[in-house]
Amino acid sequence: MWRGSRKTPGGTLFFAVNDSSGAIIRASFRDEIDKSFVLRKSSDLHTACDRYSDGDLNAFDYFQVEQSGTDFTGAIYTHMRKIGPGASMTYGELARTAGFPGAARAVGSACARNEIVLIVPCHRVVAAQGIGGYEFGTPIKEKLLRHEGLDNF
DNA sequence: GACGGCTCTGGCG
DNA sequence: CGCCAGAGCCGTC
Incomplete structure (x- = not known):
């Protein structure tokens, strides 16, 4: 290591x-x-x-990640990486997409336990009403989203 | 059981 | 509109 x-x-x-x-x-x-x-x-x-x-927002695409967790978190993280830069998805949408409809809140918990921040883009998962929370404070989440081209937060 | 990076509904101004 | 309870909902520890 x-x-x-x-x-x-x-x-x-x-x-x-x-x-x-x-x-x-x-x-x-x-x-x-x-x-x-x-x-x-x-x-x-x-x-x-x-x-x-410098603006190459797909720079992390090729990197392999290893993260322990359950089937649920695994599915969430996998589908999370499919959210491209400049896009975002709500906790509820991600839950449904990953095959766990109604698990919006659980998705929030999974995001909070994400150990590979930025490469596994939990910052692109937002609330239905606003930006949602972030482990390191919403200001950082906001900066990242802004950097990726989303000014509406 | 309890607790979260949630969400929808309903009330009130 | 916006803001604030209240009450479900789901996977983890």
């Missing part, structure tokens, strides 16, 4: 990657990565962050 960090429009993103699989296992706007992991200052993920910041 190795770790790294890079500045993004949402603040500094701290991440961890599994070197055997190459998959991202953690990404957060808080520095909560295991310090025993080797620190890397550059990688394709670092460059992807730079590209994303």
Whole structure:
């Protein structure tokens, strides 16, 4: 495992990657990565962050992710990654799309437990009435959405 | 049981 | 319209 960090429009993103699989296992706007992991200052993920910041909003598309969870959260995260940049979906819509109609609230919980922020774009999931909540504060969520071209929040 | 990044309805101004 | 209870709803711990 190795770790790294890079500045993004949402603040500094701290991440961890599994070197055997190459998959991202953690990404957060808080520095909560295991310090025993080797620190890397550059990688394709670092460059992807730079590209994303420069406007290449699909820069994370190719990256593999590994995240523990249940069948439910797995389905939610999978369908979450299908929400393209510049788009958004409500908690209820995502629930229905993933095959769990009526589970809007549970989707909120799944978003809150997402351990690979930004790459798994939980910030694109909004409430039916407004922007909805965010683990690191709605201002950051708003900045990200704005960066992706959604000014209506 | 209890608790969340929810949602819809109904009332009130 | 907008704002504020109230009451369901669903998966987790």
